[in-house]
Structures are given as structure tokens and as C-alpha cells.
Amino acid sequence: MADLVFEPLAFKNLTVKNRVFRSNISGRFDNYDGSGNQARINWEVKFARGGVGAIISSFVPVHPRGRIIPYYATIDRDDRIPFWRAVGQAVHAHDCKFILQLSHGGRQRDIPDLEHPKGQSSTDKRDPLHGFECDRMTVADIKEVVAAFAEGARRAREAGLDGVELHGANGYLITQFLSSAINDRQDEYGGSLENRARFVLDIVKAIRAKVGHDFHLQMKISATEFNNALLILRLEKPGNTVQESAQVCQWLVDAGVDAIHVSTGSSFPHPRNPAGSDLDVELLSQTYDQLATSGTTTFRNLLLFHGHVTGELFRKQWLDAGVPADEIEGLTLPDARAIKQAVPVPIICTGGFQTASVIRKAIADGDCDAVSIARPLVANNDLVAQFAAGRDRAERPCTYCNRCLLHVVESPLGCYEESRFPSREAMLREVLSVFQPPPFP
């Protein structure tokens, strides 16, 4: 019998050769001003060569004020099109599709760039963990950003890419509108679920008006928000339920969305996304200093992480709000199943996948149609080729230690779990291999 993992997946406007997608994973590979460079191309090619059916890109800002950190390539201007065309061509050379994630950070950002010290959001309230400040968007601001998403989709299409994904998950701007815990507006963009969904539905309609109906468009959504999962956020509201998200997905599909990518958690990072087997607070306190002046409580947090007792308390809280290590693989499947039952389009599920038999079962059981993988592919770029060769799991799997995540605001993205390598030098060689070939050979 044919292996379900390697069955092609047909969306309305796109066919992908197998059921494993590289999930979005951002890293500081590009230039300060948002122009792209060769390291980004090298990064994406690693996964295309390793056998994934499609790559869903990192966070790509559609608007200059929507950046979460400098050094991420943007798609906010026509002069970015040639770079994304080069990325697409490099990936296509390995028979792999490329879906670009259209993104806007809103108030949730790591390091503001020089030109945009303050974010914007559905609200004017600071985010409760880091204290990132923001301006409440006016209707004119909303219309400007909606148009920027549509222009981003047009540019992606002109670049010859295979589709776009709306980053509607993990606490960024679209979540800030959708979320019952964050959106406190009194106008037609706040209040009822229908009103909170208006922003993203406006975006979908604007994209369809701009690119037509024959270009792949999917939405990543945090199905359950768990907004008050952390003990220190217990006074916050819990946020959207999976039933509310299923309703939003039905509206999205009616408006022209071709697939749903199911994630979880109202922030990034969140104890459940990417769910960790541990939290290295010593490393956190080393790299979080990059954020020390980004929010009104980031310096306080830095001191907390540094303190022996307070750091340990935070680590414990974070892990308690997540899931046990042996439940990380497929932790979002129950939500994916609920959304799949609500909409007729294919469902991609993210969260911990790295075992062929688990992926096969999830598809066979009807929980999802495909999975997306981030960290286990960072650990083993050729994981899909290994599955194809008959291996069920990599010899040195991802341990979900989350050191890649903790390093990412400061150092190149890569696997920093030393126990997976023969030596620290071997680990660093692999991390730095993303700079080969160099931009100027």
C-alpha cells in the first residue's frame, strides 16, 4: 500500500509532492534594512534538498512597521521581488514548493528597528509579559495594513512563488485582532467574534481582489489561545477557544482561503509553542539582554531570569504551562481535528512532529492532511529523505530543548543541542554552514 506520508496533497491551486512541510522558522539571516541575502537562500535550500514537499517561509513583514526584528527580509516594496524570486527558484530546483508567510507583528516584537520604535495593535495596552508598547490602530491604519497584505500577496505571486500564508497565529497582529483576550476595541473591529474576525477577513478579500482566485492562500491560526497559561498571567483572559477558531476558519474559507495551518498559543514564544522539554534559563538570561530596552518590563524580566531562585521559578512555571516532553509530538492534533471537521479544505498541523509512524497515523485518523515541522528539521535537515529510506525516526532526534529558539535573537539560527554532535566545534560548524556559499564568492 502507498505510504500516506508520501502521497501528494492537492489544494485548490497547488499540489505538494508529500505531506511534510517545513514550518515557518525565522532567523537573523538578512540585512538590517530588510533586504535579503544569500544566507537566507542557503538556509531554505537545506530543507528543499532534504525532501520536504513545501517550505512555508519565516515571518516576512508586509509593512515596515510590522517588523519584529531587523535582519528579517521583508516584502513591503516592489524592489524586494527579485530576492524572493531567487529564493523561489533555488527551492524549486529541488522539486519543492515555496509558500511565503505574509506577516505583521503589531505590538509583539523582539527588537524594534531605528525607524519604528513603537508597534501598533488592535489595542493600546502593552503586552503583559514584556511590556511592548503600542498605538491603537485607527480605521485608516487598518485599511493601510490590509492593503499592505494584498500588495505582499501580489509581490509573492509576481516573484513566482507557489502561494502565501497569513500569519494569523502566535500573538502577532492578526491574532491581536482575533483574540478575545487582547482585542478591547469598541468599534466594528472589536467585541463580537464576527467583529474581531473583520480585520483578517478584510485581508483575505483584499488579497483575492488583488491576485484572483487561482493563487494558493492559507492561514496559520492559534486554534486555542491559552492566553493565561503562565502563572504570572493568571489574571489575563484565556482567549479564543477552538470552537471560536473553527467558526473563524469557516468564514475564512468562505472568503477564499484554501487551507488552514493549525498552531496554538496567543504569544510567541508560548509554553505550548514551541513546546519545550526544558528551558535553559542561563542561556535565556544571556540572550534576552538583546530585548532589555524593547519593552517596559523586559529589564525586570532580565533580572528575574538572571537570579538563581527567580530564574528557576520562571523555568518551572514555563514548563508547568507546557506539556510533558513525551506529549510534545502532535500536541496540537486535537485542535487540528476539530478544525478539520468544521471546514472542507486541507489542514496542516504543527507541533513536535518527527516520527514517520506518528505522522502517518495522524493523517490516516483524519486529524490532519499534512504536518509542518520546524525544530526537528533544523536538527535533521534531511528527515524526510530519512523517512523515504524507511527510517521511522532520526538517529539523533530533536530533543525539544529549545536552545535554537533562545539563541535566535542573537546568533544564527541552527541546532544548538551539543549532545547531538560529536563536539561543540562540530555543532558550530553546522550552524555556520548557512553562510556557505557566501554572498561574494
Ligand SMILES: Cc1cc2nc3c(=O)[nH]c(=O)nc-3n(C[C@H](O)[C@H](O)[C@H](O)COP(=O)(O)O)c2cc1C
Ligand atoms: C526559532 C523559531 C522561529 C520560529 N519562527 C516562526 C515564524 O517566523 N513564523 C511562524 O509562524 N512560526 C514560527 N515558529 C514556530 C514554528 O513554525 C512551529 O510552528 C513550532 O516551532 C512548532 O513546531 P516544531 O515542534 O516542529 O518546532 C518558529 C519556531 C522556532 C523554534
Ligand code: SF4
Ligand atoms: S536546539 Fe536542536 S535539539 Fe534543541 S530544540 Fe532546537 S533543533 Fe531541537
